[in-house]
Amino acid sequence: MAIQIVVTGGQILGKAFYEAGRQAVKNAKAAPASAVGSDVAGVRHATTGSPTDKLTREHRMTLDEAHLILNTKPDSTIESIKNHYEHLFKMNSPAPKAPKAKEATPKPKPTGKAAKAVVVPTNSHYLQSKVVRALERIEAELKIAKEDGEVVSKAEGAAAEEAVAEAEAGSEKKP
Template identity: 65%
Template sequence: MSSPRAVIQILITGTQILGKAFLEAGRQAAKIIPDARAPAHAVGGDVAGVGNASSGSITDQLTRQHRMTLDEAHLILNVKRGEEMENILQHYEHLFKANSPPAPPPKSATPAPRAKAVNQFHSHYLQSKVVRARERIEAESKMAAEAEVEQKSATADSSQPPPPPPPASGSS
């Protein structure tokens, strides 16, 4: 076999191998691309757990509405489930202030010595997540309170004795 013929055969074989590899990659991409274009509310959306909230329960409705699960809200505010609302609000206020931009210095007639900024860094994104977490926890506690009131009224209605039968209207 001559040298140019061997080189041509190697090139042809290599081209065939690369062609088959690209063809298979194209087939796999065609299967994946429709999944990538799925709506945000589908499983694996942009917020963890939101896409899985597909039932009609109150918790799932709140998860879709606030785009945040209750567990995520507790993690953001660094509170445990069942903590008092007062403690949750304290954590909220601390985190909100910690991510606030520094207040502008007061304007006075005499320039004050330049003080170091206590809070150099701020994040509007983190502030908004903190606010959404508080709103999600408040909405959940409000719904739980409403459900509790409904349940109490339902049990109160069922625990009352039945009304006495009406008196007989016939005379014998």
């Protein structure tokens, strides 16, 4: 009886591994080798020579993704986008370190409910870089739109001009 259970279990396990192997081979054949680990949503489909697709490949982020990261809408003004950017950047920045007092007395550690109420500030360099890249992607799109004369409204035109001016000022400051 025990031998029959072991044999049946082995057959089931063998079939499962065989099917998993077949599926892995199918998946490996379906995805090109260059796309493994480097596919970003939308980048694979950015294959035309249009300026927007070039920006998508260059920044490895679509315009929609940039707006999602910054929690803005595509028709938002540059001021609104920059406000969202600054807020998200500050929230993910490390807190400034307070200078230590020379004669500081150690504070007792809170216990009970007070210990649970203590909030440890967190920061994320990864999220900060995503926020920066999202702003760069939106500014690049506005710059291309201004160069091509595709600006539809005066508000967008002013926003594009401001973004281009700030981008140029920022590139002059960098070594």
